[in-house]
Amino acid sequence: MPKKDQSDIEMLRGTLDMMILRTLVGGDAHGHTIAKIIERGSEDVLEVEQGSLYPALHRLEDRGWVSSYWGASENNRKAKFYRLTVAGKKQLLRERDRWRQMTRAIGLVMGEESLG
Amino acid sequence: MSWHRFFRRRQADAEVQNEIESYLEEEAAENLARGMTPEEARRRARIKLGNAQQVRERLWRQNSVVVVESAWRDLKCAMRTLTRTPGFTATAVLTLAVGIGATTAIFTLVYDVLLRPLPFDHPGQLVMMQEVVAEFKDIYPTLPMNANHFDMWQRNSKTIQAMTVMAEGSVPLGLGTHPLQVKMVSATPGFFAVFGVSPQLGRPFTAQEDVPGHDQVAVLMNDLWRTQFNSDPRILGKTIRLNGFEYTVIGVMPASFRLPYAGDEFHTGSDVGRPTQVLVPMAFSKDLLAEDMGDFNYYGVARLKPGVTLVQANAEINALEHRIQVALPADEKGTLSAALTPLQTELVGNNRKPLLILLVAVAGLLLVGCMNITNLLLSRAVGQRQQLAVAAALGAKRGDLIRMAMRETAMLAVAGGGLGLLLAMGLIPVMHRYMPQSLSYLGTPHVDWVGAGCALLLALAATLVAGLAPGWMARRMNPVEAMRGEARMSGSGRNSKKLRRALVGLEVAVSVTLVLMTGLLMASLIRLMNIDRGFDAEQVMTARIDLPAKAYDNHTAREGFYKRVLEALGRLPGVQSAGVVSELPLNGDAWGDSARVIGNTQPYMELPSEHFRWISPGYMETIRLPLTEGRYLSASDEGKNVALVSENTAKTLWPGKDAVGQQFTRGGTTEKPFTVIGVVKDARTVTLAKRDPMMVYMPYWFRADIGGALAVRTRMGGATMADEVRKAIWSVDADASVPEVRTLGGVVADSVANRQFEMDLLLLFAASALLLAGLGVYGVVTYSVVQRQQEIGLRLALGADKGSIYTLVLRDGLMPVALGSVAGVVAAFAMARVIGSLLFEVSPYDPVVSGMAIGVLMAVGVLACLLPARRAVAVDPMQALRTE
Structure with a gap:
């Protein structure tokens, strides 16, 4: 497992929940698929650590934002699938708004002009 | 999660x-x-x-749940370590339990008596009404109320919502032989408004029912209704017989209502505190109401209007009282004032101070207990250092170390506290049984959670502080050094040793104070019981008699009854002598009056007052109250106006003269005078604590009431005599009620029952404190002996004799005891003023008692030192040296 920059992980920790919820908008998925979607979607910039993924999934389930069930994966294996709940959808919208505000704000501070 | x-x-x-x-x-x-x-x-x-x-x-x-998880683990660990040292655990838990239990019980009692609001609506508005007649102040500092004055106050007061006056009596219920004797309270109709209650069945008294002729109605107390009338729901309108008269039941009070009765503080007989069983209206006759300086006989209670202060009410009532005084005729001119005081204060009365002293004493006991626990834990902590050092070396964090040290103590506190609460729950009903009867209106007290909480908190604080110590020690500890061996550690324990000695000294100080106070009270009680009472209680049987009022409504019938009872008693084989008296010794006094020496024309109010009693021939001989001059009453005096007086009376009324043959009247100037035929010694028949005031004994053919008492001197005594006395009374009239037959010695003992109760409790606390202090000394000395084993071994090896080793250990152990004893005596002397008023002819600085208290502590200290000292001497020098 490649060693990653500490800041990447910190970044992920705040936004992982949100990204998981976002992934589930496209349909129910199990842990592996979720990780894959996030990794592919970020053009492999983000790497989802399993050590964070499962605790995050369980946390989301505790809060009622996702629900889970055991089903068969694409390869016909037994896997635990996660589904976005109504509350989860609302939460996603809230987090997305917050995220947009945040990135806009940071963008404003950092500015477009060259730093040279 | x-x-x-x-x-x-x-x-x-x-x-x-x-x-x-x-x-x-x-x-x-x-x-x-x-x-x-x-x-x-x-x-x-x-x-x-x-x-x-x-x-x-x-x-x-x-x-x-991290907290739950780790708490569970801690609990398991603590259990394991505590069960490994059962002796320590048992001592600690029991000490805590006794301390917390006793403190909670006493606090509950004190709270119940002194602080808990009376169980009535707006109890703060309730006041007791009393009067003060400056001329009588020397014998009666305050007086119960006078009917005329009550009537005047009731009609004119604007600060008081409602007021009532009451009188109590014991009367037969029903008819037939040996009727049930019930406690009846007569009260004016304001009663219900004053206490803010109404009957649960039926109605209260109406304003018309306090008129003679309309007053034959009764309200039953719930208890009587349940036990005697089987909770009959159709009781209203039925007729019952009280004192021989017919009464219609008009109501039943709710079960929650208890009438606190602080009626007559001079009356200390056995039925004081007996709950009231039936209420009837108090009906004052026109004549009685017209007597502006008639009897001061009635227990008055009032409810202030909302917002009225005690000061305002007192001011108003005193103004009314002044109007009464101004209108008094010249020969009855007295200086009147009124005293309204909070009802609760009056009810608590003299019990306040002893209770507070008990509270202080029990707090002292708890303190000693806590110090003992701290001490135990500190010595344990030194032992735990090694264990903590290992834990620290294995990487335990400081927080973990403290938690490790705390978990046992917390567990001890919880176990001791729980056990203590159980103890308090068991103790409270027992204490209630022995509680002074005048406080029994309170009902059984329940564990007070405030008190329990306070005791628990204190114990927790003590154990937690003690528990923190090892953690705190570990904080500065270098694990490597600590693990290197015991030898290095003995030196670093010096601080904790000093602390432990200080604690033991403090324990001893508190114990000495407790022992000293107990000793003083005990010495007082012994002196009180052994004082020359002036009469002889040995082999005297007494019986109180209550006659039904209706059948004995005239003097001839009453006199005849007593006379025939005395004759019946005289025929009994075991009886030496017998007599009748209005009040037995030490049962208080109810009849105060003024004697006027013939020729004295002072206004009545200015005459000195005396305590009067009526007696039959034979009474003085029976209680052996010695004569100093003249002769006793004899049967041949019957019908004559003769009287006996006490020495005090003789000296005051006829100073420098021979009292025998002198004449006096009862205040009046025209009535037939009494001739003094004898002077009896001043005794202690009113209360043991004081020499009797002026006494006058009138013959029973002049006055005899429906309530009286018999005194019988027997040759054998014992229980068989009690039955004989009862039978003799009932052979004359089976309707007479005999509420109590007992020895005069028992009556004397009863009169100091309150003191006995306080002393017993104090004795218990003092003994517990002594035990704890002894344990403390023992712990410290044993520990130090173990630590100095090598040194002692070395000394022995070098030829020190055993005596010098004993001296060494004793000096070490007795130092804190000696210092603590001195500090304790100083503390006790500082509190002398508080306890002084509870003592009887014993100075709070009494050198003998103080010396004994120190002696007891020193003895306990020596005992606690000797055990470890013996162990020290028994040490084999070689063994001790080798343990290095």
Whole structure:
């Protein structure tokens, strides 16, 4: 497992929940698929650590934002699938708004002009 | 995290494992599709996954309630270590339990008596009404109320919502032989408004029912209704017989209502505090109401209007009282004032100070207990250092170390506290049984949670402080050094040793104070019981008699009854002598009056007042009250106006003259005078604590009431005599009620029952404190002996004799005891003023008692030192030196 920059992980920790919820908008998925979607979607910039993924999934389930069930994966294996709940959808919208505000704000501070 | 998950963590863990497994398979399948070999595919997948165990652990923790989890572990650890040292654990838990139990019980009692509001609506508005007649102040500092004055106040007061006056009596209920004697209270109709209650069945008295002729109605107290009338719901309108008269039942009071009666403080007989059983209206006749200086006989209670202060009410009532005084005729001119005081204060009366002293004493006991626990734990802490050092060396954090040290003490505190509460619950009913009867209106007190909480908190604080010590020591400890061996550690324990000595000294000081106070009270009680009472209680049987009022409504009938009873008693073989008296010795006094020496023309109010009693011939001989001059009353005097007086009376009324043959009247100037035929010694028949005031004894053919008492001097005594006395009374009239037959010695003992109660409790506390202090000394000395084993061994090896070793150990152990004793005596002397008023002819600085208190403590200290000293001497020098 490649060693990653500490800041990447910190970044992920705040936004992982949100990204998981976002992934589930496209349909129910199990842990592996979720990780894959996030990794592919970020053009492999983000790497989802399993050590964070499962605790995050369980946390989301505790809060009622996702629900889970055991089903068969694409390869016909037994896997635990996660589904976005109504509350989860609302939460996603809230987090997305917050995220947009945040990135806009940071963008404003950092500015477009060259730093040279 | 959710509680749901917390309890099914194992299941959740299994699921996570499955989930991780499925992830691995997915990843491996993907890798396989990329063309890897199955082994390589799986290996890569594992690498990608990372530490699966870590994921599981993280989830496990996420699902745990950390506090509960670690508390449970701590509990298990604490249990294990505590059961390993059962002696220590038992001592600590029992000490805490006794301290907390006793403190809670006493606090509950004190709270109940002194602080808990009376169980009535707006209890703060209730006041007791009393009067003060300056001329009578020397014998009666305050007087119960006078009917005329009450009537005047009631008609004119604007600060008082309602007021009532009451009188109590014991009367036969029903007819037939040996009727049930019930306690009846007569009250003016204001009663119900004053106490803010109304009957649960029926109605209260109406304003018309306080007129003679309309007053034959009764309200039953709930208890009487339940026990005697079987809770008959149709009781209203039925007729009952009280004192021989017919009364119509008009109401039943609710069960929650208890009437506190602080009626007559001079009356200390056995039925004081007996709950009231029936209420009837108090009907004052026109004549009685017209007597502006008639009897001061009635217990008055009032309810102030909302917002009126005690000061305002007192001012108003005193103004009314002044109007009464101004209008008094010249020969009855007295200086009147009124005293309204909070009812609760009056009810508590003289019990306040003893209770507070008990509270202080029990707090002292708790303090000693806490110090003892601290001491025990400190010595244990030194032993635990090694263990803590190991833990620290293994990487335990400072917080963990403190928690390790605390968990046992916390457990001890909880166990001791719980046991203490149980003890208090058991103790309170017992205490209630022995409580002074005048306080029994309170009903059985229940454990007071405020008190229990306070005691528990104190004990917790003590144990926690003590528990922190080892952790605190470990804080500065270099693990490597601490582990290197016992030898190095003995030196570093010096601080804790000093602290432990100081604690023992403090324990001793508190114990000495307790022992000293107990000793003083005990000395007082012994002196009080052995004082020359002036009469002889040995082999005297007494019986109180209540005659039914209707059948004995005239003097001839009453006199005849007593006379025939005396004749019947005289025929009994075991009887030496017998007599009748209005009040037995030490049962208080109810009849105060003024004697006027013939020729004295002072206004009545200015005459000195005396205590009067009526007696029959034979009474003085029976109680052996010695004569100083003249002769006793004899049967041949019957019908003559003769009287006996006490020495005090003789000296005051006829100073420098021979009293025998002198004449006096009862205040009036025209009535037939009495001739003094004898002077009896001043005795202690009103209260043991004081020499009697002026006494006058009138013959029973002049006055005899429906309530009286017999005194019988017997040759054998004992229980058979009690039956004989009863039979003799009933042979004359089977309707007479005999509420109590007992020895005069028992009556004397009863009169000091309150003191006895306080002293017994104090004795218990003092003994417990002594025991604890002894344990404290023992602990400290034993510890120091163990620590100095090598030194002692060396001394022995070098030829020191055993005596010098004993001296060494004793000096070491007795130092804190001696210092503590001195400090304790100083503290007790500082409190002398508080306890002084409870003592009887014993100075609070009494050198003998103080010396004995120190002696007792020193003896306990020596005893506590000798055991370890013997162990020290028994040490084999070689053995001791080798343990290095």
